[in-house]
Amino acid sequence: MTAHHRFVPAPAGVGLRLPHLAEVVATRPAVGWFEIHPENFLANPHARELLIALAGDYPISVHSVGVSIGSAGGIDRAHLKRVRELIERIDPFLVSGHLAWSTHEGEYLNDLLPLPYDQETLQLVAAHVDEVQQGLGRQYLVENPSSYIGIATSTMNEVEFLSELVRRTGCKLLCDVSNVYLSGHNLGYDPQVYLDAMPADAIGELHLGGFLAEEDEANPGQQVLIDTHAQRIAEPAWDLYAHALRRFGPKPTLIEWDNDLPTVATLLSEAARADAIAGATLEPERHRAVG
Amino acid sequence: MPLAELQAQVRGAIVDGKIAPLAAVLTGGRVPPKRFAIHQRHYEASLVRVLIGKFPAVVWLAGSPFVTGATAAFIRHHPPCAPCIAEYGEDFPAYLAGRAEAQDIPWLRWVGDLEWQLGRVALALEYAPLSIEALAMVAPERLADCTLTLQPGLHYLAAPWPVDDLLKLFLSDAVPESYALDPADIFLEVRGARGAFSMSRLDAATFIFRRALAQGSSVGNAAEQALDADPGFDAGHGLVQVIAAGLATAIGSTDKDAQQ
Numbered sequence: 001m002t003a004h005h006r007f008v009p010a011p012a013g014v015g016l017r018l019p020h021l022a023e024v025v026a027t028r029p030a031v032g033w034f035e036i037h038p039e040n041f042l043a044n045p046h047a048r049e050l051l052i053a054l055a056g057d058y059p060i061s062v063h064s065v066g067v068s069i070g071s072a073g074g075i076d077r078a079h080l081k082r083v084r085e086l087i088e089r090i091d092p093f094l095v096s097g098h099l100a101w102s103t104h105e106g107e108y109l110n111d112l113l114p115l116p117y118d119q120e121t122l123q124l125v126a127a128h129v130d131e132v133q134q135g136l137g138r139q140y141l142v143e144n145p146s147s148y149i150g151i152a153t154s155t156m157n158e159v160e161f162l163s164e165l166v167r168r169t170g171c172k173l174l175c176d177v178s179n180v181y182l183s184g185h186n187l188g189y190d191p192q193v194y195l196d197a198m199p200a201d202a203i204g205e206l207h208l209g210g211f212l213a214e215e216d217e218a219n220p221g222q223q224v225l226i227d228t229h230a231q232r233i234a235e236p237a238w239d240l241y242a243h244a245l246r247r248f249g250p251k252p253t254l255i256e257w258d259n260d261l262p263t264v265a266t267l268l269s270e271a272a273r274a275d276a277i278a279g280a281t282l283e284p285e286r287h288r289a290v291g
Numbered sequence: 292m293p294l295a296e297l298q299a300q301v302r303g304a305i306v307d308g309k310i311a312p313l314a315a316v317l318t319g320g321r322v323p324p325k326r327f328a329i330h331q332r333h334y335e336a337s338l339v340r341v342l343i344g345k346f347p348a349v350v351w352l353a354g355s356p357f358v359t360g361a362t363a364a365f366i367r368h369h370p371p372c373a374p375c376i377a378e379y380g381e382d383f384p385a386y387l388a389g390r391a392e393a394q395d396i397p398w399l400r401w402v403g404d405l406e407w408q409l410g411r412v413a414l415a416l417e418y419a420p421l422s423i424e425a426l427a428m429v430a431p432e433r434l435a436d437c438t439l440t441l442q443p444g445l446h447y448l449a450a451p452w453p454v455d456d457l458l459k460l461f462l463s464d465a466v467p468e469s470y471a472l473d474p475a476d477i478f479l480e481v482r483g484a485r486g487a488f489s490m491s492r493l494d495a496a497t498f499i500f501r502r503a504l505a506q507g508s509s510v511g512n513a514a515e516q517a518l519d520a521d522p523g524f525d526a527g528h529g530l531v532q533v534i535a536a537g538l539a540t541a542i543g544s545t546d547k548d549a550q551q
Contacts, residue, residue, distance in 0.1 A: 043377035066374020072295035104302040107370040149319035218320025
């Protein structure tokens with residue numbers, strides 16, 4: 001397993017989604033880096049061709065939504081092989097996925113589904129992370145999920161689970177700050193306490209995404225936060241991002257926006273805000289010496 | 292509860308709506324199964340949106356309530372089997388045609404199949420075509436054993452209705468006051484690359500010849516199939532047309548002697 005750090009870009013990056021691809025190819029906007037979901041490009045040879053060309057000009061982070069490291073039936077090895085083939089063409093500076101599961105007996109459920117945090121799951125997920133890192137030939141970053149429910153049979157909390165996963169596999173963590181805020185709201189824990197408990201040395205990337213407040217049918221009169229990635233980042237998530245920066249130091253930060261896509265300019269303005277917060281939160285020298 | 296059993300129950304709750312077996316192990320809010328409904332809604336809404344987006348002409352022709360209802364049923368009976376959702380839905384037109392509401396729309400399946408293929412070929416790449424000079428270098432006595440690699444953005448579709456006319460109507464955004472659609476066998480060559488696509492009608496023998504080549508048949512075998520359909524088919528001319536249209540990218544051989 002190799003850590004592939006061609007370089008780690010200091011400015012924030014944005015998600016590169018297919019509807020923006022032609023504009024990005026044509027205009028080459030000033031942005032630190034792009035993140036892609038390989039699943040969008042594996043099934044689209046034309047988009048893949050354009051991505052390979054862009055990868056010569058921009059750092060790319062690959063964020064898979066389909067490897068399913070939490071599936072009891074095993075990871076999707078055929079999919080992993082396709083992801084590797086793409087990675088070999090674009091040489092991303094980060095490769096990541098989710099602490100979740102999506103596949104069951106050959107069916108893909110198109111969602112990031114929750115896991116019980118216990119020894120059985122830890123052993124399984126650790127084995128799958130090892131397999132992914134072996135299969136991809138590089139270090140993998142595992143992202144904390146957005147949660148609406150928990151599993152009553154859990155015997156440890158999420159941070160304990162992730163910390164032990166890092167210890168067993170040598171993987172890194174992708175801290176989705178918005179997920180921490182959202183899950184803390186939905187499941188009733190303090191997001192700052194969550195961040196403070198995370199293993200800082202293992203954090204390799206930060207995510208920020210928009211979420212939506214809805215009437216919580218499970219708690220009439222209260223709201224549940226839905227991880228829609230369809231709107232601007234909420235103010236409390238920006239505040240928590242500043243806390244994460246103070247705790248973890250400067251890290252590549254992604255603006256995630258996957259649905260109801262805005263203009264590229266709007267994405268870039270969100271990335272600029274992340275950069276401004278990083279600049280204001282961290283000393284100038286530390287902000288430049290990203291590592 | 293073992294993880295495999297838990298995940299089987301989650302799958303049952305999401306796809307089949309059977310939440311009861313799972314309720315006891317969920318936490319979150321005062322009524323956790325209502326929280327779990329967020330996952331159920333996401334599964335249905337996201338996949339319905341995907342399918343509706345892939346078949347806009349089908350929706351335009353058959354109506355949104357019918358097609359949306361059919362997609363909701365389809366995703367319960369045929370969940371995706373791979374994470375690349377762009378590859379999901381090829382079987383939807385056949386499923387749609389089997390619905391009771393579609394019995395009076397016998398051409399709908401063929402519209403859906405054509406629309407699926409148009410969407411697929413538009414994502415393809417087009418490679419440098421095989422030159423006529425490269426074909427000329429093959430010894431005449433070996434030509435029948437040769438195979439051709441065709442452009443990836445090609446598909447050959449035969450249909451018992453002139454559904455290409457319906458697609459053209461949809462693409463032109465034209466709504467005639469009345470439109471008569473009579474059964475007629477059509478033989479379509481669908482071609483696309485890098486975001487563009489086109490469709491052309493072929494005569495039956497040319498269609499059979501090209502489709503056989505696309506499926507990997509040798510030139511000789513493809514010619515035999517075309518001649519069965521039309522004894523007047525000129526295989527030499529048909530082959531030259533394939534090359535001239537830039538449909539082929541490489542030539543190979545099924546002849547083991549030639550490969551050595």
